Amino acid sequence: MMVNNIGVISARDPDQAKKAIRYSIEDKDSPIGINPITGQLFTVRKLDRELVANHMFQVKAKEEPNGLESFVNVNILVIDINDNKPELSIEEIFVCENDMAGTVIGTISATDKDDHLPAFSFTLVKPNGNFSVIDNNDNTSNIVLKHGGFSLEDSRDYVIEIGISDGGRPPMNSITSLPIKVCRCDNKRIHTQCKAAQLKMGVSVHALIVILVCILTILVVVILIAMRKRHQKDALVTLGKSEIHEQLVTYDEEGGGEMDTNGYDVSILTSARNDGSMSMRQGPSLYAMVKKPPTACKGDMAVMIEVKKDEADHDRDEIPYDTLHIYGYEGPESLAGSLSSLDSSSTGSNLDYDFLNDWGPRFRTLAELYGVDGSEGSGSPY
Known part of the structure; x- marks a missing residue:
């Protein structure tokens, strides 16, 4: 005040x-x-x-x-005034299965923080068909049964609302919910087994705050996961076709003369073509686009190269450009002469090519072309 x-x-x-x-x-x-x-x-x-x-x-x-x-x-x-509500003071209240009508199952009292002589009165806020409150005129009241027949197997809960007045000026009132348990008791009314009454209570403010915080935390986690997945998807979309091909198509090609040549895995290129990421280009073969050397004064080497080129021109299998071998041939009448070591034998070279017979079937053609025939006295490889 x-x-x-x-x-x-x-x-x-x-x-x-x-x-x-x-x-x-x-x-x-x-x-x-x-x-x-x-x-x-x-x-x-x-x-x-x-x-x-x-x-x-x-x-x-x-x-x-x-x-x-x-x-x-x-x-x-400071002089005290009646500004505090009375509070119910009670011990354990229970009803036994064998209690009869009129049995006093408990006595209630109250306390007050105000400094005055108490004059408490107790009433039932709502009429109850099982229990009644009788004032003892000494600041206490008894809880009395109206009938018997209570059972521990009964699923019902028993809760009564007690109204308390302190009799001060001005009078202060309070209402308290009082749960009553059903128990199985002995002859001295000492309970051995009880079924507690469930007091109906609302959700507190602290519980609501905890629930809201949990919900917000879950929402934030879900949003972060969704944003992360979307970012990863956008990163894949922004990759160029060349970058995707470099990541998906890998191969290791060795030279044609290697005995352990495995080449590259054609299935990877085939799968890339089948899924639509690599489109087939319709056009002339890459071999057909290679400029052909002049055909004048052809020797045996020129004939072989021309045959190989014709095979490549009419080959329907489009070999990848990575494996395309370009042959450079200088004609016999060129002022610069041939730069090929293979053609050097036609100029009277004394090189011995018999070792080609030991290289296996891959070099059989070269061995036949450049092998030295012992019956011939000339140094020509043919």
């Missing part, structure tokens, strides 16, 4: 000058304030007797402008 006029502090100056007096409270955290001119005391904030019953502070009186000063101690006693 806020009070504007608790009391007045006054000071008297015995001097003839009669200077003005100003009042102040030394404790800046005091809940009591003072008018600096009149000395009237008032509350700065609400006082609660249950928290602090006495407030002690010091008031200073000083002559203006630079006169003498004096101090006085003030003690404020």
